[in-house]
Every structure is written in structure tokens, then in C-alpha cells.
Amino acid sequence: MAEKNEFIAQLKKSVYGKGVRVVFPEAEELRILEAAIIAQRENLAVPILIGNQENVSQVAREHNLDISNLSIIAPDEPSYLEKYIPLQLEQSSLREGAVRRLLKKPLFFGLMMVKAGDADAMVGGAVYETASIIMGGTMVVGMKEGVSTPSSFFLMDIPGFQGGESGKLIFADCAVLPDPTAEELSDIAIASAESAKAILGCESRVAMLSFSTKGSSLEPQAEKIVQATKIVSERRPELLVDGEFQADTAIVPAIAKKKVKGESSVAGKANVLIFPDLNSGNIAYKLVQRLANADAIGPLLQGFAKPICDLSRGATVDDIIGSIVVTAVQAIDR
Amino acid sequence: MVSENEAKIMEIIAEVFEVQQDQVTKDKNFVDDFNAKSIKIIEMCATLEDEFDIEIDMEDARKNSTVGDAIDYTLGLIAASK
Structure with missing residues (x-):
């Protein structure tokens, strides 16, 4: 896990001392309390805990934690x-x-703090289910302009990979939308481009993936990707997006040169990969993680008007700190 | 015979999901029949909480897929709160 720690360490430098206010709606959960204490002590965020004062204090007392x-x-x-x-x-x-x-429910109260500008981001999901975080986020915080579907991404840090953005790639959507329409795929692409910019600090080059490259197949599944690419270009003409591409065309310059006629600012040098559906996205991230020893940071939610993080319910204190840092980075960017 | 509480629950469901009251029958499925988005389920729970002064666990309540499930679930909470 050295690379993961290394990348999180880099991001920690970006958020250090920035005073990003992160609200935690699960303050009575021990792991959250421990992570919040560390985040404050290391000056990574300004934690705001939502919960019953007496209950939170009791958890702290039982575990000898200083929450003063x-x-x-x-x-x-x-x-x-x-x-x-x-x-x-x-x-x-x-x-x-x-x-x-x-x-009066901590999750909704926390989300409302973010909506109202009393907090910059929310980190939850150690106890709440993903569906609750997504529903609450959609209802209270709402979506960012031009995006109507929440989705998720993974940051893949791939040892030995020379492409992408210094060996890193954004994969989306690998966790939320099972069978996105062309419209929804365009939402995923736009949100992912912004996530990549915030987290990797670079210009996003978004490849819309398929089993076909630039019309090599006329199957309707490939046509959907062509449509989605067109929608992204229409909605966000300034974004570098191209497709449909096979995966190798997206990330290997020599293959891109052979398969893509004409100029493309994405082919061969993509740093954001948009998968056609949840099957392909989820399979791809797990294979890259296992076969290439990549670190997969995520899934991280995207598309909301302000950063909302859904933790894995099995998250450790270290995982939560990593999530606080990645979420705070997104808040700084806005 | 429909009890007063049951009638009120059905009235709230009709109001939240914006359907005619005679369409709210126990066999109706929120997603398939009312084309319900998940936000509507949250709104229904919050309105039921307010009406009957009960606490609803939204994650539990989401498992209620039909009007009948939601009625039984809510009546159970009302009975327990007395």
C-alpha cells in the first residue's frame, strides 16, 4: 500500500492548513471520532461533528479520547x-x-450545513448505507450545474504505468449506475473530468470507452458511446473528450496513432476512462488492482454541487483520514 | 374496514407521490406503479413521522416496496409508540 500512502501524503500537503470545514454526521461512531481528532491535530481539516453531545462525550470517555x-x-x-x-x-x-x-436526522442536518455554506464538505457512510448518502445528497445538496446524475469514480495509481497522469487514471463509474443511458454517461464524463482536475491537478483528457474505436463497430452498444461523447462535447465544449475508443487506443500512444485518424487530444493519452456500464467499470478496476498491483482509491462520489464522501462501512481510521483528505481537496478546488 | 390511521397513511402517500387517492391500494409498488424516485420515499417517511409523531429509520423503511408494506410498517411504529 506504499503508493496509496504516498499519494495521500501528497494530497495532505495540498489541504494542510487550508481550514476546510468537514462535517461528520456519524459522530457517535468511534472510528469517525478518532479520524476527526487526527484530522484536526494534523491540520488537515476543521471537523464539525453532528451528534448528541452527551453520547459523543460518552464514546470519547470510554476510549480515552480528548475531544475538547x-x-x-x-x-x-x-x-x-x-x-x-x-x-x-x-x-x-x-x-x-x-x-x-x-x-433533525444527523445525515440531513450535516448535508444542510454543506448546502448552507456552514461546512465545505461532508464525510459519512461509516454507518449509513451508500443509498442513503446518495439520496440525501441529491435531495439536500443537489447536483452541480450541468450534471443530473450522481456517480462515482476510482483513482487508480498504477505502478510502472507511464501513461495517464504520472501513472494515475480516473476510472468511472465503477460503483453506482448499473446501466447508464447516453445522457447519464455524459454526466459521468463531465463529473469525472472535474474530479480529475480537482484531485490530480491537471487538465482532464476524457476517453469514452467501448469495444469499438471510431466506428469500427456499428453495434448499438457502441452507438450509445458515440452519442454520449457528442452530448459531452455539446454541453461542455471546452472539455477534452473523445471516443468511442477501445481501452488500448485510449492509453497507448502507438495504438492510438494506428487506429485514430486525424488529431485527437485524448487518444493515447487519456487520464480519465469512462466505462460503458457498471459491469465493465467494476471488472476493470478490480482487474487493474489485482493484476497490476494498482492502488484503487475510492469509490468516491461525484456530481453533487459540493463534495460528499461515502465511506465504506468497513473503513478503518486510516481509510477515513484518506477520504477526509481527498474530499477536502475537492472542496479547495471550488 | 380501513382504520383512521390507515386512511391517513394512504392520504399522505397520495399527497407525496402526487397520485389520486383511489390509486393508492395496498398492492401498489412505489417504484413500478408510482414511478417513485428515492427522494419521494424520504419525503413520505418525514411526513409520516410528523403526522404520527414517530421515528422512522429511513434505511429500514426503504425496504417497504408496496403501499401495504408501508402501511403495516407505519402502523407497527404507531402501536409501539403508545
Whole structure:
């Protein structure tokens, strides 16, 4: 795992001292508490814990943790609720009592802090299911402009690989959307381009992958990728996106030269790979991880108006710190 | 005979999913019949919580796929809260 730590160490330098306010809706969970303490001590983020003060203090006491420097906010804190309820009422048809009920739930309260600008990002999912984080994020924080579908990506750090961005590639979507339409694929591509820019700090070169390169197959599955590529170009003309490409055409310059006629700023040098569906995306990341000894950081959610991180429920304290750092990096970029 | 609480639950379901009340029958599936997005399930839970002063675990509630499931689940919580 040396590379993973190495890359996270690089990202830690980017977030150090930046004061990114990260809200944690699962403050009563020990791993979250430990990670928040470390994040604050190492100046990686300013943690905001959402939970019942007494319950959080009890967990801390039981494990001999010093939480005296951490900010803990109860989700029924009236000064916040009175500000948040009108905000949520503006964007839903719910009655006020129902909105009040919703916002008293730590997940929704945390998301509302992000929406309202009282926090820069949220890290959750140590206890909540992915579906809850995605639903809550969609409902409260909403999607970024020009994107209507939440999706996810992996950052692949591949030892010995010379291409991509210094041996790193963004893979998407490998965890959320089972069978995206052309429209949804274009959402994934746009969100991934922005994720790559934020995390890798480079210009994104997005390849839309298929089993076909530039019309070599006329199958409808390849046609969908052609459509998706067109939609991305129309919606975001400034993005470097091209396809449909086979995987080798996307990342190997010599193959790209042979298979792609004309100029392409993506062929052979892609740093973002968009897979046609969840089968191919998930299989690809696992094979690269296992066969090439790559580190796979993720899945990380994308497409929301502000950064929201969904942890794996089995995440260790170290994993959570890595996620805090990657999420904080995305918040700095905005 | 439909109880008062059951009738109220069905009324809330009709309101949240924006369907006619006579379409809300126990066999109806939220996703297949009401084309429900997951946000609507959250909205239904929050409205039921407010109406009956109960606590609903959204992750539990998501497993209710039909109107009948949601009614039984909510009636169970109302009974337990008394």
C-alpha cells in the first residue's frame, strides 16, 4: 500500500492548513471520532461533528479520547434549524413539520450545513448505507450545474504505468449506475473530468470507452458511446473528450496513432476512462488492482454541487483520514 | 374496514407521490406503479413521522416496496409508540 500512502501524503500537503470545514454526521461512531481528532491535530481539516453531545462525550470517555477541541453540534440545535428549515422548504413540497423532522436526522442536518455554506464538505457512510448518502445528497445538496446524475469514480495509481497522469487514471463509474443511458454517461464524463482536475491537478483528457474505436463497430452498444461523447462535447465544449475508443487506443500512444485518424487530444493519452456500464467499470478496476498491483482509491462520489464522501462501512481510521483528505481537496478546488 | 390511521397513511402517500387517492391500494409498488424516485420515499417517511409523531429509520423503511408494506410498517411504529 506504499503508493496509496504516498499519494495521500501528497494530497495532505495540498489541504494542510487550508481550514476546510468537514462535517461528520456519524459522530457517535468511534472510528469517525478518532479520524476527526487526527484530522484536526494534523491540520488537515476543521471537523464539525453532528451528534448528541452527551453520547459523543460518552464514546470519547470510554476510549480515552480528548475531544475538547472539537466542535460538536446537536442536530436539533434551534439556531441552526431555524435557518435551515426555510432553505429546505424552498426546494421541496414538504410541509414544515416534515422538514423539521428530516433536518433533525444527523445525515440531513450535516448535508444542510454543506448546502448552507456552514461546512465545505461532508464525510459519512461509516454507518449509513451508500443509498442513503446518495439520496440525501441529491435531495439536500443537489447536483452541480450541468450534471443530473450522481456517480462515482476510482483513482487508480498504477505502478510502472507511464501513461495517464504520472501513472494515475480516473476510472468511472465503477460503483453506482448499473446501466447508464447516453445522457447519464455524459454526466459521468463531465463529473469525472472535474474530479480529475480537482484531485490530480491537471487538465482532464476524457476517453469514452467501448469495444469499438471510431466506428469500427456499428453495434448499438457502441452507438450509445458515440452519442454520449457528442452530448459531452455539446454541453461542455471546452472539455477534452473523445471516443468511442477501445481501452488500448485510449492509453497507448502507438495504438492510438494506428487506429485514430486525424488529431485527437485524448487518444493515447487519456487520464480519465469512462466505462460503458457498471459491469465493465467494476471488472476493470478490480482487474487493474489485482493484476497490476494498482492502488484503487475510492469509490468516491461525484456530481453533487459540493463534495460528499461515502465511506465504506468497513473503513478503518486510516481509510477515513484518506477520504477526509481527498474530499477536502475537492472542496479547495471550488 | 380501513382504520383512521390507515386512511391517513394512504392520504399522505397520495399527497407525496402526487397520485389520486383511489390509486393508492395496498398492492401498489412505489417504484413500478408510482414511478417513485428515492427522494419521494424520504419525503413520505418525514411526513409520516410528523403526522404520527414517530421515528422512522429511513434505511429500514426503504425496504417497504408496496403501499401495504408501508402501511403495516407505519402502523407497527404507531402501536409501539403508545
